[in-house]
Amino acid sequence: MPLSDTFIKQAKHSGKPAGDKHSDGGGLYLLITAVGKYWRLNYRFNTKQKTLALGVYPAVTLAQARRKRDDAKARLAEGIDPGVVKQAEKAAKAVAGENTFEAVAREYHNVKNSGWSEKYAAKWLRGLEKDIFPYVGRMQLTDITAPMMLNAIRKVENRGNRDAAHTLSQNSGQVFRYAIQTGRCERNPMPDLQGALQPVVVKHMSAVLEPLKVGELLRAFDTYTGQPITKAALQLSALLFQRPANIRKMEWGWIDLEAGMLTIPSASMKRTVAQKLNGRPHFVPLAPQAVEILRYIQPLTGYRTFVFPSTRGEGRPMSDMTLNAALRRLGYSGDEMTAHGFRAMARTLMIERLPGMHADVIEAQLAHGKSGPLGSAYDRADFMEQRRKMMGEWADYLDRLKRGGEVVQLKSA
Template sequence: MPLTDAKIRALKPKAKPYKVSDYDSLFILVTAKGSKLWKFKYRFNKKENRLSFGKFPYVTLKQARQLRDDARSLLEQGIDPSQERKKDQNEAKAQSEHSFANIAAKYRDKLVKEGKSAETLKKKDWFIKMANADFGNQPIHEISAQTILTTLRKREEKGHYETVGRLRSTIGAIFRYAIASGIAENDPTYALKDATIKPTVKHRAAITDKPTLKRYLKALEVYHGKPETCIALKLLMLFASRPGEIRKAKWHEFDIENKVWSLDAERMKMRRPHHVPLCQEALNLLLELKEITGWSEWLFPSQSNSKKPISDSTLNQALRRIGFGPEIVVAHGFRATFSTFANESGLWNPDAIEAYCARQDRNVVRGIYNRSLYWEERVKIADW
C-alpha cells in the first residue's frame, strides 16, 4: 500500500534502520534515532543506485514523489539522475565561488600581498562593501553594465560624484582581476566610462603668495592651542610631507645624530622608502617636542587614546582656529606651498624639489636614482 502522511508520522524507530516502501521504487528509511529519510532506488547501465531526497517532514510525501518522477524522466532520456545532481551541485558551487564578493575578497588579498597601506585597504573595503550590497552574491560573469550603473546612480543621485568614479574604478579592477584569473571575459565598467557625472577637479587650498604666508606665520607664533599641535604645523612646512606621514610619525624613525627622518615604504603613498633631511630649525622643534611627548612612541599621540596618533582632522581644526579657513589652506596644501616657493626661487633643480616632496617619478628607475643623486641638494633645500 502506498504511504500516507499519517502512516509516515506513525513510524517509530527500531533497534536497526528499516525501510518502508511507497511505490515505483520510492521508500522511506527510518533510522535507529528516528529520522525518516527519503530514498529512490533505480538501475542505470545495469547497476543499482540510490538517490536521497531529504528528510521527512521537511520534504513532504508529495514533494518526494515529484522528485522521484523527475528522476524517472531523466532515466528515460538516458541520463543518470545521480550524475545530473552532482553536475548541478558543482555548477552551484562554481557560481558561489565565482561570486563578485568572493572575487573581490581575492582581489583584496592581492592588494595586501602587494603591500598596500592600511589606509588604501580601508578605502577599498568601503567601495567593495557598496558593490557587495547590490550584487555581491551574483556570479561575476553574469553581472551586466546596467547592474553596475544602477549601483553607481544611487551615489550619483546624492551628489557623490567623486565616490561614483572611485567605486567604478574599484569594481573595474575586480573585473580585470577576474579576467586575468579566467573567470570573466570582459569588464563592463569600461562601457560606463562616460555614463556618470564627472566631479569638478578641486585642488587642495594652499598658500602660494608671500603676504598670506607672512600673515600665516605671524598667526602661528601667537597660537594658543597645544604646543605640540603648533610644532606639527611647523614641521609640516619644513618637511613638505603629507599630513598622515607627520601625524603618524614615531620617534624611532628619527636619527638626530645624522639629521635624517627615515620612513619605510609602507608609510608612503608611493610605496617607496623616503628620507627627509633635518635642518637645524627642525632639530630644535624635535628637541622641544621630545620634552612634551617623548614618553610616547608617537611624536603626536592622541589625547583620548595614547596608543594612537592624533586624528586626521587635528591639523585642519588648528588652522581654522587661527583664522585660516578651508578656502585659504588645508594641511595637505603645505606641500604645494613648499614646492611653489622652492621653484620660484630659481635656486634648486626641480627634480630635487620633487624628490624632497616624495612625489612619484614617472620613470621608476630614474626615481630610485634620484633619491641618492639629489640628497646633498635636498639637505641644502632643507636649510634654505
C-alpha cells in the same frame, strides 16, 4: 500501501538507530530518523543496487517526491543513471556559485591583497560589499549587463559621492577582467559605462600661497594657545612640508639632531607594499630652525616614541584631526588652509619666489614620483647636499616672510 500527507506529518521516529522506512511504492520511501524525515529512492542500474536522495520533508512534499521518483524512473528507462545526473547538476551549481560576481570579486581580492596596503585592501572590498554585492553579487558574471552595473553605481552617485562611484566602476572592471583571465566570462561590461557617470570635480587641498598671507599664517602660530607640541607640529609642517601623517607619526628614533637629519623608514612612507619593503628611507634635512623647535619640545616628549604623541594614551601618535583643528582654531577655514596644504605652499613659493630651486629637487623632497634627468638621483643619500641647501634657504625665506619682508619680490626668470 501508498503514503498519505496525514501519515507523513504524524509519523514519529521509533528510536531505532537506523531509522524507520515507510514505502510509497516504486522504490520511493520516507526515512525517519531522530533528526528529520528524508525522501529516498531505491533503484537498480547496471545490476547494481543504488539509493538516490530526493530531499527533506517538509521542504519536499509527498507530491514533489513522487514527481522526482517518476523523473528518475524516466531516466532509467533511457539508460541514464539518475544518481550521476544529480551529481552533475550539483557540480554545475557549485561551478555556477564560483562564477557569481561576489565569488570572483572575493577571489580577486584574496589574490591581490598581499600586494596592497592593509587600508587599501579593506577599502576596496568594503566598497563592493556595501554598494555592489547587494545588487549583482549573486548573479552570474555572464548575466550581468552594463545597465545593471550603472543602476547600482548610480545609487552611490545620487548620494553625492561621485568619486566613490568612479572608484566602484574601476574596481568592478578589475573583477570582470580577472574573470575573463580565469575563464569565467568573456566580456567586461564596464567600458560601456564610459561617459555615463557624472565627472569628478577635482578639488585641490586648500593652501595659503601668497607670501603676505604666509607671513600672517606663520605669525598666527605664535599666538596659538593650545598644546605646545601642536604648535611645534604646525611650525614643522611649514618647515619640512612632508605629508601630515609623516609629521604626526614622526618618531624620535628617526631624528639625528646633531647631524640635522630626519630619516623616515620606507615602511612609513606612502608607497605600495613592495616599495615599502624594498624602498630606501626618505631623508629630510633639518634646517637649524627645525632643529631648534625639536630641541625645545624634546624635554616634553623625548622620552616617548612619538615626537607628537596622542594625549589619549601611550603608544599612539597625534590624531589626524589635530593639525586641521588647530588651523580652524587660528581662524583658517578648510577652504583656506589644511595640514596637507603646507606641501603645496612650499612647492609653489619655492618655484615662484626662490632663485635656483630645481623642480626635481623639490619633488624629491616632497617624496613624489621623480621625472627628468635629476629624478631618482635626488632620492639618494649621496645627493643630500642639494636638499640640505634647499631646506635651509626655505627656512630662512619663511623667517623673512614672518618678519614681513620680501613679500613682493618675484623669482627672476
